[in-house]
Amino acid sequence: MSKARILVVDDEASARNGLAKLLAQDDYAVDMAADGKEALDMVQEKAPDLIVTDLQMPNMGGMDLLNQVKALAQAIPVIVVTGLGEVAPAVAAMRAGAEDYLTKPVDADAMVVAVERALERRELAAESENLRRQLRARDQEGLEGLLGTSPAMNKVYRTARQVAPSRATVLITGESGTGKGELARAIHTLSPRAKAPFVALHCASLAESLLESELFGHEKGSFTGADKRRIGRFEQANNGTLFLDEIGEIPPLTQVKLLRVLQERTFERVGGNEPVKVDVRLLAATNKDLAAEVREGRFREDLYYRLNVVHVEMPPLRLRGHDVAILAEHFLRKFARENHRRLDGFSDAARAKIVGHRWSGNVRELENSIERAVVLAEGSRIEESDLPFEGAPVVQGAVRIPGATMAEIEKYAILATLEAADGSTARAADILDISVRTVQYRLHEYGVAPSRSRS
Known part of the structure; x- marks a missing residue:
C-alpha cells in the first residue's frame, strides 16, 4: 500500500528540500512549493493527503494558504511551521483549523510524529464519514442494525437481499451476540411483507407449557388462569414475519406442532379444536449445531429441513477484521x-x-x-x-514488535488468523485479504497443515 502524498511549502529552498528529504526517507511521496500561491494551484490540481507549510512567505503566506485550503477541502490536514518564539501566529493557525504546529529549527522526530498523527486522524475522520454513509445506505436498503465492511459481512448482505423477496424459511446460525436478530429484522424490512407485523419470540426463555401458548394462543378455560382467549404469535404475525430465536431449545412436542404449521399453514389454539389458517414467513435462529442435534435425536430431522431452506451464518466478530473498529x-x-x-x-x-481483544461475546x-x-x-x-477487559499481550508466541522480521510477522499473522478461523483456509484468506492459494502455499512452507480445509 502506497504512503501518503505530502505537500511541503516553504520559500527557503534549503528548508523546503530538507523537509522533503526527511519525509521521503519514510516513503512518503513529497511535492514542493515555494509559496502559498503555488501551493494552492497544486492543491486545486491534485489534492495532497497533508500539507506542511511555513507561515512567513512572500506572495501568499501560510495563514492565507490555510484559510484557502480549508475553504476548498476541509479534510486536508495542515501542519504549520513557525519561527522560534512566534506563539501568537501559531495559536491563530490552530484556531483557523491547523492540525499541529512546529517551531524552527524543525526537530526531525517531532515532524515525523506530527505527520503520522495528522494522517491517522485524517484516516479516522474518513472512516467516520464512511461509517455515516454506510449507516444511511443500510437504512435506505432496510439493513438497519447491520454494520461492517468485511468480506464475511458483505456475504451476509448479499444473501439477505437475495432471500428477502421470497417466502422461503431462513435458518440463521452463529454464536451468541453476533446479530442474528438484527439480520432477521433486516430480511423482513427488505421483503414484500415489510408493512406487515414483525413478531419475535425467544424460545429459550419460556417453559414448554407457556411456549405452546405463546406460539399458538389458547382458548378461554383451556388451563388454570386462562380466563379469556389469547392470540398467539403466529396469529399476531399473520401476513408478516415470525422470528423464532434459539429455536434449538424447543421441546419435541412443540417441534411436531411447529412442523405441522410449516407444512399446512394451520394450527389449533391450546384447548381449541377450530383450525386457524395463517400466512406467515418464518425466520429462525440458533447458536446450536442443529445438524448435530438431529444426529443426537434431540431435534426432528424433518423440521430441520423445513427450517433450513436457506441458511445464513452470522460470522463471529473475530472473523470480521476491521469491523471491530467501525463498530x-x-x-x-x-x-x-x-x-x-x-x-x-x-x-x-x-x-x-x-482491536486486539478476542471478543468471545x-x-x-x-x-x-x-x-x-x-x-x-x-x-x-x-x-x-x-475499557472493562484485558488487552492482548505485547508478546504473542515468538513474535515481538519491534524485533521480529517481516517473515516472522507474516507467519504469525497467518497462523493466528487460521486458528481464529477454526482451521478454514478460505476464511483466513478472506480476513487477510489474500488468496487461498497464498495461505496454502505459506502453510506448506511452514510445514503446517490446517485442521480442516472447509470454506
Missing part, C-alpha cells in the same frame, strides 16, 4: 449521544486494545463494553483504562 466508533457515538457526553473518540492505546460484548466506557470515562476521550 466501536459507532457505539461510542451512539452512547455518547444517549448519555449527553462529548467525547473525541478513542486514544491510540484504547483503539489498539479494542461478539458484537453484544463490544457494545456493552463501549457503553460502560462512555459512562465512566473522565476525560475528553476513551482511554485504555476505561
Whole structure:
C-alpha cells in the first residue's frame, strides 16, 4: 500500500528540500512549493493527503494558504511551521483549523510524529464519514442494525437481499451476540411483507407449557388462569414475519406442532379444536449445531429441513477484521449521544486494545463494553483504562514488535488468523485479504497443515 502524498511549502529552498528529504526517507511521496500561491494551484490540481507549510512567505503566506485550503477541502490536514518564539501566529493557525504546529529549527522526530498523527486522524475522520454513509445506505436498503465492511459481512448482505423477496424459511446460525436478530429484522424490512407485523419470540426463555401458548394462543378455560382467549404469535404475525430465536431449545412436542404449521399453514389454539389458517414467513435462529442435534435425536430431522431452506451464518466478530473498529466508533457515538457526553473518540492505546481483544461475546460484548466506557470515562476521550477487559499481550508466541522480521510477522499473522478461523483456509484468506492459494502455499512452507480445509 502506497504512503501518503505530502505537500511541503516553504520559500527557503534549503528548508523546503530538507523537509522533503526527511519525509521521503519514510516513503512518503513529497511535492514542493515555494509559496502559498503555488501551493494552492497544486492543491486545486491534485489534492495532497497533508500539507506542511511555513507561515512567513512572500506572495501568499501560510495563514492565507490555510484559510484557502480549508475553504476548498476541509479534510486536508495542515501542519504549520513557525519561527522560534512566534506563539501568537501559531495559536491563530490552530484556531483557523491547523492540525499541529512546529517551531524552527524543525526537530526531525517531532515532524515525523506530527505527520503520522495528522494522517491517522485524517484516516479516522474518513472512516467516520464512511461509517455515516454506510449507516444511511443500510437504512435506505432496510439493513438497519447491520454494520461492517468485511468480506464475511458483505456475504451476509448479499444473501439477505437475495432471500428477502421470497417466502422461503431462513435458518440463521452463529454464536451468541453476533446479530442474528438484527439480520432477521433486516430480511423482513427488505421483503414484500415489510408493512406487515414483525413478531419475535425467544424460545429459550419460556417453559414448554407457556411456549405452546405463546406460539399458538389458547382458548378461554383451556388451563388454570386462562380466563379469556389469547392470540398467539403466529396469529399476531399473520401476513408478516415470525422470528423464532434459539429455536434449538424447543421441546419435541412443540417441534411436531411447529412442523405441522410449516407444512399446512394451520394450527389449533391450546384447548381449541377450530383450525386457524395463517400466512406467515418464518425466520429462525440458533447458536446450536442443529445438524448435530438431529444426529443426537434431540431435534426432528424433518423440521430441520423445513427450517433450513436457506441458511445464513452470522460470522463471529473475530472473523470480521476491521469491523471491530467501525463498530466501536459507532457505539461510542451512539452512547455518547444517549448519555449527553462529548467525547473525541478513542486514544491510540484504547483503539489498539479494542482491536486486539478476542471478543468471545461478539458484537453484544463490544457494545456493552463501549457503553460502560462512555459512562465512566473522565476525560475528553476513551482511554485504555476505561475499557472493562484485558488487552492482548505485547508478546504473542515468538513474535515481538519491534524485533521480529517481516517473515516472522507474516507467519504469525497467518497462523493466528487460521486458528481464529477454526482451521478454514478460505476464511483466513478472506480476513487477510489474500488468496487461498497464498495461505496454502505459506502453510506448506511452514510445514503446517490446517485442521480442516472447509470454506
